[in-house]
Amino acid sequence: MAKDIPDLDLFHPDEPEPDRAAEIAIAAEEAAMAYDPRIKQSDGASYDSHYGIRVYGNSHGMLASYASSRHSISCCVIAQGQNGEMERDYSYTTARRACDMWTPEKVGRHAAERTVGRVDAQKLSTREAPVMFAADIATGLFGHLVMGISGAN
Numbered sequence: 001m002a003k004d005i006p007d008l009d010l011f012h013p014d015e016p017e018p019d020r021a022a023e024i025a026i027a028a029e030e031a032a033m034a035y036d037p038r039i040k041q042s043d044g045a046s047y048d049s050h051y052g053i054r055v056y057g058n059s060h061g062m063l064a065s066y067a068s069s070r071h072s073i074s075c076c077v078i079a080q081g082q083n084g085e086m087e088r089d090y091s092y093t094t095a096r097r098a099c100d101m102w103t104p105e106k107v108g109r110h111a112a113e114r115t116v117g118r119v120d121a122q123k124l125s126t127r128e129a130p131v132m133f134a135a136d137i138a139t140g141l142f143g144h145l146v147m148g149i150s151g152a153n
Contacts, residue, residue: 010068014098028075031108043076071098075111087118
């Protein structure tokens with residue numbers, strides 16, 4: 001039974017004033033809206049900061065706790081293509097320490113790049129071709145694969 005619980009350096013609180021948190025979200029949104037004229041509207045941007053304490057124990061007398069934090073900036077925008085179709089995409093950054101996140105401007109630009117990349121897409125003919133997934137999709141696919149082959153499932 002574990003008795004010595006190591007400090008994993010998970011707690012880095014950030015408590016910005018509400019106006020400062022709003023400025024961060026607005027900076028992400030402004031960077032996205034300024035990126036390309038096809039970006040027509042925002043679907044929102046946010047700055048979130050969370051911390052909490054987890055306590056765990058068992059009937060063998062083990063009782064321990066740890067504090068952790070998580071901070072994030074996100075942005076989602078909508079673009080319009082030549083034929084009037086609308087596309088939406090997003091970007092975000094998350095970290096234990098607020099200073100380790102991307103800047104709000106980078107989040108906004110990345111959201112805009114992803115959104116504009118969806119505009120005026122063309123269909124391909126049926127074919128065999130290698131497939132590449134964006135990193136955020138690839139990790140989810142890998143997680144489903146592991147769940148599917150695990151003994152518990």
